[in-house]
Amino acid sequence: MSTPRSFPTALAASEAPARPKPAQYPAPLAIAIENREKRSLGDLFGITNFGINLTRILPGGCSALRHAHARQDEFIYILEGCPTLVTNEGDTLLAPGMCAGFPAGTGNAHHLINRTESAVVYLEVGDRTAQDTVTYPDEDLQAICGTDGKWQYQRKDGSPY
Numbered sequence: 001m002s003t004p005r006s007f008p009t010a011l012a013a014s015e016a017p018a019r020p021k022p023a024q025y026p027a028p029l030a031i032a033i034e035n036r037e038k039r040s041l042g043d044l045f046g047i048t049n050f051g052i053n054l055t056r057i058l059p060g061g062c063s064a065l066r067h068a069h070a071r072q073d074e075f076i077y078i079l080e081g082c083p084t085l086v087t088n089e090g091d092t093l094l095a096p097g098m099c100a101g102f103p104a105g106t107g108n109a110h111h112l113i114n115r116t117e118s119a120v121v122y123l124e125v126g127d128r129t130a131q132d133t134v135t136y137p138d139e140d141l142q143a144i145c146g147t148d149g150k151w152q153y154q155r156k157d158g159s160p161y
Contacts, residue, residue, distance in 0.1 A: 007046045013054045016041055025065065026153050026161035029139060035061025035114070050127045057083065057120040063112040065139055071132040074102040074124065076112070081120030083112040104129070109137045 016039040025033065035058040042052035057063060066086060077099040085092045085100055087110045094100070094112075102110050114120045134143040140155050153161045 005046060008044060011044065013039065013041055016044055016054065024151060024153075025141070029065060029141060032062055032065055035059070036063060048128065050125060053124045055122055055124055057081075057112060057114040059114055059117050059119070061114050063124075065136050065141065066109045066111040067134050067136050067143075068107050068109040069102070069104050069126075069132055069134050071104050071129040072127050073104050074110075074126040076100050076125075077123045079121045079123065081114065081118050081122075082116055083114050083120040083122070086111055086113060104132075107135070109135065 019038045019040055024030070037056045037058075039054040040051065041054055042050065055063065063083075078094050078096050080096055082093060082095050085094050088108045092100075100110075102108060112120065112122070128149065130145060130147050130149065132145040134145075134151075136142065141153060141161070142156055143151050143153050145151050155161060
């Protein structure tokens with residue numbers, strides 16, 4: 001018989017452990033997110049249907065490569081700083097208290113860039129729908145999420161990265 005996992009009742013989000021440095025993108029594309037730090041808040045409480053991250057982007061950094069999900073929705077809420085949201089429609093300057101949502105399947109590729117001299121801090125929420133695909137219009141890259149929840153990256157022609 002397995003022992004139920006214990007979860008905290010509450011904690012200071014800024015004290016949650018940072019995820020290890022990102023290695024999700026293949027080299028040399030991973031350099032794009034070197035100035036980003038994520039703290040996986042939902043995982044700490046055993047939340048499995050959606051992810052919640054407290055994310056910090058240092059000056060000059062970005063949230064991710066510009067991307068669009070086929071099956072997973074995303075939402076962001078800005079806590080500190082003024083990032084630039086880049087979408088298919090162009091650039092939008094955000095400020096604390098602003099939010100943005102990215103419904104799955106629209107093809108509207110997006111990411112945040114910190115073009116300021118101060119850190120940006122925001123909450124990101126996304127569902128964990130299996131077998132998602134992600135397109136990266138600015139890169140020769142696509143990602144496929146398997147039934148096991150693991151991402152596999154390949155070039156747009158399907159060849160491995």
